[in-house]
Amino acid sequence: MKNIETPYYLIDESKLLKNLKKIKYLKDNYGVKSVLALKCFSSWCVFDLMRRYMDGTTSSSLYEARLGYEKFKKEVHAYSAAFSKSDIDELKKFSNKVIFNSISQLKMFYTKVRNLKIGLRINPQISYSDFDLADPARKYSRLGVKNYKSVLDISHLLSGVMFHCNCENENFNKFSSYLDHISKTYAELLNKLEWVSLGGGIYFTKDTYPLEKFGKKLKNFGDKFGVQVYLEPGETAVTQSAYLVTKVLDIVHNEIDIAIVDSSIEAHMLDLLVYRTQAKIENNKNGKYKYMIAGKSCLAGDIFGMYNFKSKLKAGSTINISDAAGYTMVKKNWFNGLAMPSIVVKRLNGSYDIAKKFSYKDYIQSLS
Ligand SMILES: Cc1ncc(COP(=O)(O)O)c(C=O)c1O
Structure with missing residues:
Protein backbone atom coordinates (compact mmCIF):
# COMPACT_ATOMS: atom_id res chain seq x y z
CA MET A 1 0.00 0.00 0.00
CA LYS A 2 1.39 3.30 -1.11
CA ASN A 3 0.26 5.55 1.71
CA ILE A 4 1.32 3.38 4.65
CA GLU A 5 4.79 3.88 5.95
CA THR A 6 6.96 0.76 6.00
CA PRO A 7 7.71 -1.44 7.76
CA TYR A 8 4.34 -3.00 8.51
CA TYR A 9 2.81 -6.42 9.01
CA LEU A 10 -0.06 -6.87 6.62
CA ILE A 11 -2.64 -9.44 7.74
CA ASP A 12 -4.88 -10.53 4.90
CA GLU A 13 -8.26 -11.67 6.23
CA SER A 14 -9.19 -13.55 3.06
CA LYS A 15 -6.04 -15.69 3.42
CA LEU A 16 -6.72 -16.20 7.10
CA LEU A 17 -10.23 -17.30 6.23
CA LYS A 18 -8.90 -20.22 4.17
CA ASN A 19 -7.34 -21.68 7.32
CA LEU A 20 -10.30 -20.82 9.52
CA LYS A 21 -12.70 -22.65 7.21
CA LYS A 22 -10.67 -25.85 7.61
CA ILE A 23 -10.75 -25.44 11.38
CA LYS A 24 -14.52 -25.02 11.29
CA TYR A 25 -14.85 -28.00 8.94
CA LEU A 26 -13.30 -30.19 11.65
CA LYS A 27 -15.79 -28.84 14.18
CA ASP A 28 -18.87 -29.17 11.98
CA ASN A 29 -18.08 -32.63 10.62
CA TYR A 30 -16.11 -34.31 13.36
CA GLY A 31 -16.96 -32.38 16.52
CA VAL A 32 -13.37 -31.23 17.09
CA LYS A 33 -13.05 -27.94 18.96
CA SER A 34 -10.13 -25.60 18.34
CA VAL A 35 -8.71 -22.96 20.66
CA LEU A 36 -6.23 -20.48 19.23
CA ALA A 37 -2.74 -20.68 20.76
CA LEU A 38 -2.14 -17.03 21.62
CA LYS A 39 1.59 -17.61 22.04
CA CYS A 40 1.72 -17.84 18.25
CA PHE A 41 -0.68 -15.10 17.28
CA SER A 42 -2.31 -12.52 19.53
CA SER A 43 -3.30 -9.89 16.99
CA TRP A 44 -6.73 -9.13 18.30
CA CYS A 45 -7.53 -6.80 15.41
CA VAL A 46 -8.72 -9.91 13.52
CA PHE A 47 -10.42 -11.73 16.40
CA ASP A 48 -13.88 -10.63 15.21
CA LEU A 49 -13.29 -12.88 12.21
CA MET A 50 -11.48 -15.70 14.01
CA ARG A 51 -14.12 -15.93 16.73
CA ARG A 52 -16.68 -17.09 14.19
CA TYR A 53 -14.58 -20.15 13.31
CA MET A 54 -12.86 -21.11 16.54
CA ASP A 55 -14.01 -22.01 20.04
CA GLY A 56 -11.72 -19.83 22.12
CA THR A 57 -8.11 -19.37 23.10
CA THR A 58 -5.38 -21.14 24.99
CA SER A 59 -2.59 -19.38 26.79
CA SER A 60 0.84 -19.68 28.31
CA SER A 61 0.51 -16.94 30.90
CA LEU A 62 -1.93 -14.85 32.89
CA TYR A 63 -1.78 -11.99 30.38
CA GLU A 64 -2.54 -14.22 27.41
CA ALA A 65 -5.43 -15.80 29.29
CA ARG A 66 -6.78 -12.32 30.04
CA LEU A 67 -6.35 -11.23 26.43
CA GLY A 68 -8.31 -14.28 25.32
CA TYR A 69 -11.09 -13.45 27.77
CA GLU A 70 -11.26 -9.74 26.92
CA LYS A 71 -10.73 -9.87 23.18
CA PHE A 72 -11.71 -13.32 21.90
CA LYS A 73 -14.60 -13.70 24.33
CA LYS A 74 -15.12 -17.46 24.04
CA GLU A 75 -13.64 -20.40 25.95
CA VAL A 76 -10.51 -19.50 27.92
CA HIS A 77 -7.99 -22.29 28.54
CA ALA A 78 -5.26 -21.22 30.94
CA TYR A 79 -2.01 -23.18 30.88
CA SER A 80 1.43 -22.26 32.14
CA ALA A 81 4.66 -24.14 32.76
CA ALA A 82 4.29 -22.76 36.29
CA PHE A 83 1.66 -20.48 37.79
CA SER A 84 2.29 -18.13 40.69
CA LYS A 85 -0.31 -17.76 43.43
CA SER A 86 -1.24 -14.32 42.12
CA ASP A 87 -1.63 -15.72 38.56
CA ILE A 88 -4.16 -18.21 39.90
CA ASP A 89 -6.03 -15.61 41.95
CA GLU A 90 -6.45 -13.48 38.82
CA LEU A 91 -7.10 -16.08 36.14
CA LYS A 92 -9.67 -18.04 38.10
CA LYS A 93 -11.99 -15.05 37.64
CA PHE A 94 -12.27 -15.53 33.90
CA SER A 95 -10.88 -18.90 32.81
CA ASN A 96 -13.00 -21.93 31.96
CA LYS A 97 -10.20 -24.45 32.18
CA VAL A 98 -6.95 -24.41 34.09
CA ILE A 99 -4.33 -26.83 32.82
CA PHE A 100 -1.53 -27.52 35.25
CA ASN A 101 1.91 -28.57 34.15
CA SER A 102 2.73 -30.65 37.21
CA ILE A 103 1.05 -32.54 40.00
CA SER A 104 2.73 -30.31 42.59
CA GLN A 105 1.06 -27.22 41.05
CA LEU A 106 -2.25 -29.03 40.82
CA LYS A 107 -2.12 -29.92 44.51
CA MET A 108 -0.92 -26.42 45.45
CA PHE A 109 -3.83 -24.63 43.77
CA TYR A 110 -6.59 -27.21 43.51
CA THR A 111 -8.83 -25.73 46.21
CA LYS A 112 -8.71 -22.27 44.62
CA VAL A 113 -9.89 -23.46 41.20
CA ARG A 114 -12.00 -26.51 42.02
CA ASN A 115 -15.08 -24.89 40.48
CA LEU A 116 -13.32 -24.72 37.08
CA LYS A 117 -12.49 -27.54 34.70
CA ILE A 118 -9.11 -28.81 35.77
CA GLY A 119 -6.60 -30.33 33.40
CA LEU A 120 -3.07 -31.65 33.54
CA ARG A 121 -0.40 -31.68 30.87
CA ILE A 122 1.02 -35.13 30.21
CA ASN A 123 4.42 -35.75 28.69
CA PRO A 124 3.87 -38.85 26.53
CA GLN A 125 7.63 -39.11 25.88
CA ILE A 126 7.17 -39.07 22.13
CA SER A 127 7.32 -36.05 19.88
CA TYR A 128 7.58 -34.83 16.34
CA SER A 129 9.96 -31.91 16.10
CA ASP A 130 12.88 -31.06 13.84
CA PHE A 131 14.17 -28.66 16.45
CA ASP A 132 15.55 -29.68 19.81
CA LEU A 133 14.66 -26.21 21.08
CA ALA A 134 10.96 -26.87 20.49
CA ASP A 135 10.92 -30.55 21.40
CA PRO A 136 8.64 -31.06 24.43
CA ALA A 137 9.93 -34.62 24.88
CA ARG A 138 13.59 -33.61 24.97
CA LYS A 139 15.80 -34.90 27.75
CA TYR A 140 15.00 -33.28 31.10
CA SER A 141 11.86 -31.69 29.64
CA ARG A 142 9.89 -29.82 32.30
CA LEU A 143 6.76 -29.80 30.14
CA GLY A 144 4.11 -32.16 31.45
CA VAL A 145 4.00 -35.15 33.76
CA LYS A 146 5.81 -38.33 32.76
CA ASN A 147 4.88 -40.61 35.62
CA TYR A 148 1.59 -42.24 34.58
CA LYS A 149 0.90 -43.90 37.92
CA SER A 150 1.10 -40.55 39.70
CA VAL A 151 -1.45 -39.15 37.23
CA LEU A 152 -3.84 -42.06 37.81
CA ASP A 153 -3.57 -41.44 41.55
CA ILE A 154 -4.98 -37.91 41.21
CA SER A 155 -7.22 -38.54 38.19
CA HIS A 156 -10.38 -37.97 40.30
CA LEU A 157 -9.38 -34.27 40.40
CA LEU A 158 -9.17 -33.95 36.62
CA SER A 159 -11.76 -33.32 33.95
CA GLY A 160 -9.22 -33.44 31.14
CA VAL A 161 -5.62 -33.65 30.01
CA MET A 162 -3.43 -31.97 27.42
CA PHE A 163 -0.80 -33.60 25.22
CA HIS A 164 1.32 -31.25 23.15
CA CYS A 165 3.94 -33.28 21.35
CA ASN A 166 3.97 -32.03 17.76
CA CYS A 167 5.93 -29.23 16.15
CA GLU A 168 5.31 -28.35 12.49
CA ASN A 169 4.06 -31.89 11.87
CA GLU A 170 2.64 -32.13 8.37
CA ASN A 171 2.84 -35.92 8.26
CA PHE A 172 -0.60 -37.40 8.96
CA ASN A 173 0.72 -40.97 9.36
CA LYS A 174 3.13 -39.85 12.04
CA PHE A 175 0.36 -37.99 13.85
CA SER A 176 -1.87 -41.02 13.54
CA SER A 177 0.71 -43.34 15.07
CA TYR A 178 1.22 -40.89 17.96
CA LEU A 179 -2.48 -40.82 18.65
CA ASP A 180 -2.57 -44.64 18.62
CA HIS A 181 0.27 -44.64 21.12
CA ILE A 182 -1.61 -42.21 23.37
CA SER A 183 -4.84 -44.25 23.08
CA LYS A 184 -3.07 -47.44 24.03
CA THR A 185 -0.86 -46.10 26.78
CA TYR A 186 -3.39 -43.88 28.55
CA ALA A 187 -6.66 -45.77 27.97
CA GLU A 188 -7.49 -46.17 31.66
CA LEU A 189 -7.05 -42.43 32.28
CA LEU A 190 -8.80 -41.30 29.11
CA ASN A 191 -11.87 -43.36 29.98
CA LYS A 192 -12.36 -41.25 33.12
CA LEU A 193 -12.15 -37.82 31.41
CA GLU A 194 -14.51 -35.33 29.75
CA TRP A 195 -12.03 -33.68 27.39
CA VAL A 196 -8.61 -34.16 25.87
CA SER A 197 -6.53 -31.48 24.18
CA LEU A 198 -4.05 -32.72 21.59
CA GLY A 199 -2.15 -29.43 21.55
CA GLY A 200 -0.79 -27.59 18.55
CA GLY A 201 1.96 -28.16 16.02
CA ILE A 202 -0.16 -30.10 13.51
CA TYR A 203 -0.10 -28.53 10.02
CA PHE A 204 -3.57 -29.61 9.05
CA THR A 205 -4.43 -26.49 7.05
CA LYS A 206 -1.78 -27.25 4.44
CA ASP A 207 -3.25 -27.95 1.01
CA THR A 208 -1.70 -31.42 0.95
CA TYR A 209 -2.93 -32.48 4.42
CA PRO A 210 -5.62 -35.22 4.39
CA LEU A 211 -8.14 -33.23 6.40
CA GLU A 212 -10.94 -35.77 6.20
CA LYS A 213 -8.76 -38.62 7.43
CA PHE A 214 -7.53 -36.39 10.21
CA GLY A 215 -11.10 -35.51 11.22
CA LYS A 216 -12.14 -39.17 11.23
CA LYS A 217 -9.14 -40.14 13.30
CA LEU A 218 -9.94 -37.49 15.90
CA LYS A 219 -13.63 -38.39 15.97
CA ASN A 220 -12.84 -42.09 16.51
CA PHE A 221 -10.55 -41.14 19.36
CA GLY A 222 -13.21 -38.89 20.93
CA ASP A 223 -15.93 -41.53 20.54
CA LYS A 224 -13.78 -44.34 21.89
CA PHE A 225 -13.12 -42.56 25.17
CA GLY A 226 -16.25 -40.41 25.33
CA VAL A 227 -14.22 -37.18 25.40
CA GLN A 228 -14.47 -33.79 23.73
CA VAL A 229 -11.38 -33.44 21.56
CA TYR A 230 -9.63 -30.06 21.40
CA LEU A 231 -6.82 -28.85 19.19
CA GLU A 232 -4.68 -25.83 20.02
CA PRO A 233 -3.68 -24.52 16.59
CA GLY A 234 -1.26 -21.65 16.40
CA GLU A 235 0.83 -21.61 13.24
CA THR A 236 -1.60 -23.72 11.23
CA ALA A 237 -4.43 -21.26 11.99
CA VAL A 238 -2.53 -18.30 10.59
C1 LIG B 1 0.91 -26.28 24.61
C2 LIG B 1 0.96 -25.71 23.23
N1 LIG B 1 -0.19 -25.63 22.53
C3 LIG B 1 -0.22 -25.13 21.28
C4 LIG B 1 0.92 -24.65 20.67
C5 LIG B 1 0.84 -24.06 19.29
O1 LIG B 1 1.64 -24.75 18.39
P1 LIG B 1 1.70 -24.32 16.87
O2 LIG B 1 1.83 -22.85 16.78
O3 LIG B 1 2.92 -25.02 16.35
O4 LIG B 1 0.44 -24.84 16.24
C6 LIG B 1 2.15 -24.73 21.36
C7 LIG B 1 3.39 -24.26 20.74
O5 LIG B 1 4.46 -24.33 21.26
C8 LIG B 1 2.16 -25.26 22.69
O6 LIG B 1 3.30 -25.34 23.40
Whole structure:
Protein backbone atom coordinates (compact mmCIF):
# COMPACT_ATOMS: atom_id res chain seq x y z
CA MET A 1 0.00 0.00 0.00
CA LYS A 2 1.39 3.30 -1.11
CA ASN A 3 0.26 5.55 1.71
CA ILE A 4 1.32 3.38 4.65
CA GLU A 5 4.79 3.88 5.95
CA THR A 6 6.96 0.76 6.00
CA PRO A 7 7.71 -1.44 7.76
CA TYR A 8 4.34 -3.00 8.51
CA TYR A 9 2.81 -6.42 9.01
CA LEU A 10 -0.06 -6.87 6.62
CA ILE A 11 -2.64 -9.44 7.74
CA ASP A 12 -4.88 -10.53 4.90
CA GLU A 13 -8.26 -11.67 6.23
CA SER A 14 -9.19 -13.55 3.06
CA LYS A 15 -6.04 -15.69 3.42
CA LEU A 16 -6.72 -16.20 7.10
CA LEU A 17 -10.23 -17.30 6.23
CA LYS A 18 -8.90 -20.22 4.17
CA ASN A 19 -7.34 -21.68 7.32
CA LEU A 20 -10.30 -20.82 9.52
CA LYS A 21 -12.70 -22.65 7.21
CA LYS A 22 -10.67 -25.85 7.61
CA ILE A 23 -10.75 -25.44 11.38
CA LYS A 24 -14.52 -25.02 11.29
CA TYR A 25 -14.85 -28.00 8.94
CA LEU A 26 -13.30 -30.19 11.65
CA LYS A 27 -15.79 -28.84 14.18
CA ASP A 28 -18.87 -29.17 11.98
CA ASN A 29 -18.08 -32.63 10.62
CA TYR A 30 -16.11 -34.31 13.36
CA GLY A 31 -16.96 -32.38 16.52
CA VAL A 32 -13.37 -31.23 17.09
CA LYS A 33 -13.05 -27.94 18.96
CA SER A 34 -10.13 -25.60 18.34
CA VAL A 35 -8.71 -22.96 20.66
CA LEU A 36 -6.23 -20.48 19.23
CA ALA A 37 -2.74 -20.68 20.76
CA LEU A 38 -2.14 -17.03 21.62
CA LYS A 39 1.59 -17.61 22.04
CA CYS A 40 1.72 -17.84 18.25
CA PHE A 41 -0.68 -15.10 17.28
CA SER A 42 -2.31 -12.52 19.53
CA SER A 43 -3.30 -9.89 16.99
CA TRP A 44 -6.73 -9.13 18.30
CA CYS A 45 -7.53 -6.80 15.41
CA VAL A 46 -8.72 -9.91 13.52
CA PHE A 47 -10.42 -11.73 16.40
CA ASP A 48 -13.88 -10.63 15.21
CA LEU A 49 -13.29 -12.88 12.21
CA MET A 50 -11.48 -15.70 14.01
CA ARG A 51 -14.12 -15.93 16.73
CA ARG A 52 -16.68 -17.09 14.19
CA TYR A 53 -14.58 -20.15 13.31
CA MET A 54 -12.86 -21.11 16.54
CA ASP A 55 -14.01 -22.01 20.04
CA GLY A 56 -11.72 -19.83 22.12
CA THR A 57 -8.11 -19.37 23.10
CA THR A 58 -5.38 -21.14 24.99
CA SER A 59 -2.59 -19.38 26.79
CA SER A 60 0.84 -19.68 28.31
CA SER A 61 0.51 -16.94 30.90
CA LEU A 62 -1.93 -14.85 32.89
CA TYR A 63 -1.78 -11.99 30.38
CA GLU A 64 -2.54 -14.22 27.41
CA ALA A 65 -5.43 -15.80 29.29
CA ARG A 66 -6.78 -12.32 30.04
CA LEU A 67 -6.35 -11.23 26.43
CA GLY A 68 -8.31 -14.28 25.32
CA TYR A 69 -11.09 -13.45 27.77
CA GLU A 70 -11.26 -9.74 26.92
CA LYS A 71 -10.73 -9.87 23.18
CA PHE A 72 -11.71 -13.32 21.90
CA LYS A 73 -14.60 -13.70 24.33
CA LYS A 74 -15.12 -17.46 24.04
CA GLU A 75 -13.64 -20.40 25.95
CA VAL A 76 -10.51 -19.50 27.92
CA HIS A 77 -7.99 -22.29 28.54
CA ALA A 78 -5.26 -21.22 30.94
CA TYR A 79 -2.01 -23.18 30.88
CA SER A 80 1.43 -22.26 32.14
CA ALA A 81 4.66 -24.14 32.76
CA ALA A 82 4.29 -22.76 36.29
CA PHE A 83 1.66 -20.48 37.79
CA SER A 84 2.29 -18.13 40.69
CA LYS A 85 -0.31 -17.76 43.43
CA SER A 86 -1.24 -14.32 42.12
CA ASP A 87 -1.63 -15.72 38.56
CA ILE A 88 -4.16 -18.21 39.90
CA ASP A 89 -6.03 -15.61 41.95
CA GLU A 90 -6.45 -13.48 38.82
CA LEU A 91 -7.10 -16.08 36.14
CA LYS A 92 -9.67 -18.04 38.10
CA LYS A 93 -11.99 -15.05 37.64
CA PHE A 94 -12.27 -15.53 33.90
CA SER A 95 -10.88 -18.90 32.81
CA ASN A 96 -13.00 -21.93 31.96
CA LYS A 97 -10.20 -24.45 32.18
CA VAL A 98 -6.95 -24.41 34.09
CA ILE A 99 -4.33 -26.83 32.82
CA PHE A 100 -1.53 -27.52 35.25
CA ASN A 101 1.91 -28.57 34.15
CA SER A 102 2.73 -30.65 37.21
CA ILE A 103 1.05 -32.54 40.00
CA SER A 104 2.73 -30.31 42.59
CA GLN A 105 1.06 -27.22 41.05
CA LEU A 106 -2.25 -29.03 40.82
CA LYS A 107 -2.12 -29.92 44.51
CA MET A 108 -0.92 -26.42 45.45
CA PHE A 109 -3.83 -24.63 43.77
CA TYR A 110 -6.59 -27.21 43.51
CA THR A 111 -8.83 -25.73 46.21
CA LYS A 112 -8.71 -22.27 44.62
CA VAL A 113 -9.89 -23.46 41.20
CA ARG A 114 -12.00 -26.51 42.02
CA ASN A 115 -15.08 -24.89 40.48
CA LEU A 116 -13.32 -24.72 37.08
CA LYS A 117 -12.49 -27.54 34.70
CA ILE A 118 -9.11 -28.81 35.77
CA GLY A 119 -6.60 -30.33 33.40
CA LEU A 120 -3.07 -31.65 33.54
CA ARG A 121 -0.40 -31.68 30.87
CA ILE A 122 1.02 -35.13 30.21
CA ASN A 123 4.42 -35.75 28.69
CA PRO A 124 3.87 -38.85 26.53
CA GLN A 125 7.63 -39.11 25.88
CA ILE A 126 7.17 -39.07 22.13
CA SER A 127 7.32 -36.05 19.88
CA TYR A 128 7.58 -34.83 16.34
CA SER A 129 9.96 -31.91 16.10
CA ASP A 130 12.88 -31.06 13.84
CA PHE A 131 14.17 -28.66 16.45
CA ASP A 132 15.55 -29.68 19.81
CA LEU A 133 14.66 -26.21 21.08
CA ALA A 134 10.96 -26.87 20.49
CA ASP A 135 10.92 -30.55 21.40
CA PRO A 136 8.64 -31.06 24.43
CA ALA A 137 9.93 -34.62 24.88
CA ARG A 138 13.59 -33.61 24.97
CA LYS A 139 15.80 -34.90 27.75
CA TYR A 140 15.00 -33.28 31.10
CA SER A 141 11.86 -31.69 29.64
CA ARG A 142 9.89 -29.82 32.30
CA LEU A 143 6.76 -29.80 30.14
CA GLY A 144 4.11 -32.16 31.45
CA VAL A 145 4.00 -35.15 33.76
CA LYS A 146 5.81 -38.33 32.76
CA ASN A 147 4.88 -40.61 35.62
CA TYR A 148 1.59 -42.24 34.58
CA LYS A 149 0.90 -43.90 37.92
CA SER A 150 1.10 -40.55 39.70
CA VAL A 151 -1.45 -39.15 37.23
CA LEU A 152 -3.84 -42.06 37.81
CA ASP A 153 -3.57 -41.44 41.55
CA ILE A 154 -4.98 -37.91 41.21
CA SER A 155 -7.22 -38.54 38.19
CA HIS A 156 -10.38 -37.97 40.30
CA LEU A 157 -9.38 -34.27 40.40
CA LEU A 158 -9.17 -33.95 36.62
CA SER A 159 -11.76 -33.32 33.95
CA GLY A 160 -9.22 -33.44 31.14
CA VAL A 161 -5.62 -33.65 30.01
CA MET A 162 -3.43 -31.97 27.42
CA PHE A 163 -0.80 -33.60 25.22
CA HIS A 164 1.32 -31.25 23.15
CA CYS A 165 3.94 -33.28 21.35
CA ASN A 166 3.97 -32.03 17.76
CA CYS A 167 5.93 -29.23 16.15
CA GLU A 168 5.31 -28.35 12.49
CA ASN A 169 4.06 -31.89 11.87
CA GLU A 170 2.64 -32.13 8.37
CA ASN A 171 2.84 -35.92 8.26
CA PHE A 172 -0.60 -37.40 8.96
CA ASN A 173 0.72 -40.97 9.36
CA LYS A 174 3.13 -39.85 12.04
CA PHE A 175 0.36 -37.99 13.85
CA SER A 176 -1.87 -41.02 13.54
CA SER A 177 0.71 -43.34 15.07
CA TYR A 178 1.22 -40.89 17.96
CA LEU A 179 -2.48 -40.82 18.65
CA ASP A 180 -2.57 -44.64 18.62
CA HIS A 181 0.27 -44.64 21.12
CA ILE A 182 -1.61 -42.21 23.37
CA SER A 183 -4.84 -44.25 23.08
CA LYS A 184 -3.07 -47.44 24.03
CA THR A 185 -0.86 -46.10 26.78
CA TYR A 186 -3.39 -43.88 28.55
CA ALA A 187 -6.66 -45.77 27.97
CA GLU A 188 -7.49 -46.17 31.66
CA LEU A 189 -7.05 -42.43 32.28
CA LEU A 190 -8.80 -41.30 29.11
CA ASN A 191 -11.87 -43.36 29.98
CA LYS A 192 -12.36 -41.25 33.12
CA LEU A 193 -12.15 -37.82 31.41
CA GLU A 194 -14.51 -35.33 29.75
CA TRP A 195 -12.03 -33.68 27.39
CA VAL A 196 -8.61 -34.16 25.87
CA SER A 197 -6.53 -31.48 24.18
CA LEU A 198 -4.05 -32.72 21.59
CA GLY A 199 -2.15 -29.43 21.55
CA GLY A 200 -0.79 -27.59 18.55
CA GLY A 201 1.96 -28.16 16.02
CA ILE A 202 -0.16 -30.10 13.51
CA TYR A 203 -0.10 -28.53 10.02
CA PHE A 204 -3.57 -29.61 9.05
CA THR A 205 -4.43 -26.49 7.05
CA LYS A 206 -1.78 -27.25 4.44
CA ASP A 207 -3.25 -27.95 1.01
CA THR A 208 -1.70 -31.42 0.95
CA TYR A 209 -2.93 -32.48 4.42
CA PRO A 210 -5.62 -35.22 4.39
CA LEU A 211 -8.14 -33.23 6.40
CA GLU A 212 -10.94 -35.77 6.20
CA LYS A 213 -8.76 -38.62 7.43
CA PHE A 214 -7.53 -36.39 10.21
CA GLY A 215 -11.10 -35.51 11.22
CA LYS A 216 -12.14 -39.17 11.23
CA LYS A 217 -9.14 -40.14 13.30
CA LEU A 218 -9.94 -37.49 15.90
CA LYS A 219 -13.63 -38.39 15.97
CA ASN A 220 -12.84 -42.09 16.51
CA PHE A 221 -10.55 -41.14 19.36
CA GLY A 222 -13.21 -38.89 20.93
CA ASP A 223 -15.93 -41.53 20.54
CA LYS A 224 -13.78 -44.34 21.89
CA PHE A 225 -13.12 -42.56 25.17
CA GLY A 226 -16.25 -40.41 25.33
CA VAL A 227 -14.22 -37.18 25.40
CA GLN A 228 -14.47 -33.79 23.73
CA VAL A 229 -11.38 -33.44 21.56
CA TYR A 230 -9.63 -30.06 21.40
CA LEU A 231 -6.82 -28.85 19.19
CA GLU A 232 -4.68 -25.83 20.02
CA PRO A 233 -3.68 -24.52 16.59
CA GLY A 234 -1.26 -21.65 16.40
CA GLU A 235 0.83 -21.61 13.24
CA THR A 236 -1.60 -23.72 11.23
CA ALA A 237 -4.43 -21.26 11.99
CA VAL A 238 -2.53 -18.30 10.59
CA THR A 239 -0.07 -19.78 8.13
CA GLN A 240 0.43 -17.82 4.90
CA SER A 241 -1.92 -15.06 6.03
CA ALA A 242 0.45 -12.12 6.50
CA TYR A 243 3.42 -10.29 5.03
CA LEU A 244 6.04 -8.11 6.57
CA VAL A 245 6.29 -5.25 4.10
CA THR A 246 9.66 -3.51 4.06
CA LYS A 247 11.58 -1.04 1.92
CA VAL A 248 15.18 -1.06 0.78
CA LEU A 249 17.12 1.79 2.36
CA ASP A 250 20.55 1.18 0.91
CA ILE A 251 22.56 -1.24 -1.22
CA VAL A 252 26.10 -1.96 -0.16
CA HIS A 253 28.67 -4.26 -1.71
CA ASN A 254 31.04 -6.65 0.00
CA GLU A 255 31.85 -9.29 -2.63
CA ILE A 256 28.06 -9.60 -3.11
CA ASP A 257 25.24 -7.06 -3.29
CA ILE A 258 23.49 -6.52 0.01
CA ALA A 259 20.16 -4.72 0.26
CA ILE A 260 19.50 -3.25 3.70
CA VAL A 261 15.79 -2.95 4.48
CA ASP A 262 14.00 -0.79 7.05
CA SER A 263 13.26 -3.81 9.26
CA SER A 264 15.23 -6.41 11.17
CA ILE A 265 15.08 -10.16 11.52
CA GLU A 266 16.20 -9.86 15.14
CA ALA A 267 13.49 -7.35 16.03
CA HIS A 268 10.60 -8.26 13.73
CA MET A 269 10.95 -11.91 12.61
CA LEU A 270 12.88 -13.32 15.54
CA ASP A 271 11.80 -16.94 15.11
CA LEU A 272 13.64 -17.16 11.80
CA LEU A 273 16.84 -16.28 13.57
CA VAL A 274 16.19 -18.58 16.52
CA TYR A 275 15.50 -21.56 14.24
CA ARG A 276 18.04 -20.46 11.61
CA THR A 277 15.61 -20.55 8.72
CA GLN A 278 15.55 -18.26 5.70
CA ALA A 279 12.75 -15.71 5.36
CA LYS A 280 10.22 -16.40 2.63
CA ILE A 281 10.77 -13.79 -0.05
CA GLU A 282 9.77 -14.43 -3.64
CA ASN A 283 12.86 -15.93 -5.24
CA ASN A 284 12.96 -15.68 -8.99
CA LYS A 285 15.10 -18.62 -10.03
CA ASN A 286 15.83 -17.08 -13.41
CA GLY A 287 16.34 -13.63 -11.97
CA LYS A 288 19.86 -12.49 -12.73
CA TYR A 289 20.14 -10.01 -9.85
CA LYS A 290 21.21 -11.70 -6.67
CA TYR A 291 21.05 -9.93 -3.32
CA MET A 292 21.46 -10.69 0.30
CA ILE A 293 18.50 -9.09 2.09
CA ALA A 294 19.62 -7.80 5.46
CA GLY A 295 18.13 -5.89 8.38
CA LYS A 296 19.09 -2.44 9.57
CA SER A 297 20.09 -3.38 13.12
CA CYS A 298 23.70 -3.42 14.25
CA LEU A 299 23.71 -7.22 14.52
CA ALA A 300 26.15 -8.67 11.97
CA GLY A 301 23.92 -11.70 11.41
CA ASP A 302 20.72 -9.69 10.87
CA ILE A 303 20.13 -11.40 7.53
CA PHE A 304 16.82 -12.49 5.99
CA GLY A 305 18.50 -14.58 3.25
CA MET A 306 19.81 -14.65 -0.33
CA TYR A 307 17.44 -14.23 -3.26
CA ASN A 308 17.39 -13.70 -7.00
CA PHE A 309 15.36 -10.86 -8.45
CA LYS A 310 14.26 -10.16 -12.00
CA SER A 311 15.24 -6.53 -11.82
CA LYS A 312 17.79 -4.50 -9.93
CA LEU A 313 16.88 -3.36 -6.45
CA LYS A 314 17.39 0.23 -5.44
CA ALA A 315 16.69 2.41 -2.43
CA GLY A 316 12.89 2.55 -2.20
CA SER A 317 12.21 -0.95 -3.65
CA THR A 318 9.58 -2.87 -1.70
CA ILE A 319 10.45 -6.28 -0.26
CA ASN A 320 7.58 -8.44 1.00
CA ILE A 321 8.41 -11.17 3.45
CA SER A 322 5.66 -13.77 3.45
CA ASP A 323 4.33 -16.09 6.15
CA ALA A 324 4.76 -13.32 8.69
CA ALA A 325 1.80 -13.99 11.01
CA GLY A 326 2.87 -16.76 13.43
CA TYR A 327 5.45 -16.07 16.13
CA THR A 328 6.31 -12.66 14.66
CA MET A 329 4.10 -9.91 16.08
CA VAL A 330 4.07 -11.67 19.47
CA LYS A 331 7.87 -11.62 19.54
CA LYS A 332 8.69 -8.21 18.09
CA ASN A 333 10.92 -6.11 20.25
CA TRP A 334 12.59 -2.73 20.50
CA PHE A 335 16.15 -3.91 19.78
CA ASN A 336 18.27 -1.01 18.55
CA GLY A 337 15.28 1.29 19.10
CA LEU A 338 14.16 0.42 15.58
CA ALA A 339 10.77 1.64 14.44
CA MET A 340 8.32 -1.14 15.19
CA PRO A 341 6.24 -2.28 12.18
CA SER A 342 2.63 -1.11 12.18
CA ILE A 343 -0.09 -3.75 12.05
CA VAL A 344 -2.31 -3.36 9.01
CA VAL A 345 -5.30 -5.52 8.10
CA LYS A 346 -6.71 -6.11 4.66
CA ARG A 347 -10.34 -6.80 5.50
CA LEU A 348 -12.54 -9.31 3.69
CA ASN A 349 -14.15 -6.46 1.74
CA GLY A 350 -10.75 -5.35 0.42
CA SER A 351 -10.40 -2.24 2.57
CA TYR A 352 -7.25 -1.57 4.58
CA ASP A 353 -7.22 -0.74 8.30
CA ILE A 354 -4.16 0.50 10.11
CA ALA A 355 -4.91 -1.41 13.32
CA LYS A 356 -1.84 -0.24 15.21
CA LYS A 357 0.98 2.25 14.79
CA PHE A 358 3.90 2.43 17.18
CA SER A 359 5.83 5.53 18.03
CA TYR A 360 8.77 6.79 20.05
CA LYS A 361 6.34 7.06 22.97
CA ASP A 362 5.72 3.27 22.95
CA TYR A 363 9.45 2.71 22.82
CA ILE A 364 10.24 4.93 25.77
CA GLN A 365 7.29 3.56 27.74
CA SER A 366 8.63 0.04 27.36
CA LEU A 367 11.71 1.10 29.30
CA SER A 368 12.56 3.14 32.32
C1 LIG B 1 0.91 -26.28 24.61
C2 LIG B 1 0.96 -25.71 23.23
N1 LIG B 1 -0.19 -25.63 22.53
C3 LIG B 1 -0.22 -25.13 21.28
C4 LIG B 1 0.92 -24.65 20.67
C5 LIG B 1 0.84 -24.06 19.29
O1 LIG B 1 1.64 -24.75 18.39
P1 LIG B 1 1.70 -24.32 16.87
O2 LIG B 1 1.83 -22.85 16.78
O3 LIG B 1 2.92 -25.02 16.35
O4 LIG B 1 0.44 -24.84 16.24
C6 LIG B 1 2.15 -24.73 21.36
C7 LIG B 1 3.39 -24.26 20.74
O5 LIG B 1 4.46 -24.33 21.26
C8 LIG B 1 2.16 -25.26 22.69
O6 LIG B 1 3.30 -25.34 23.40
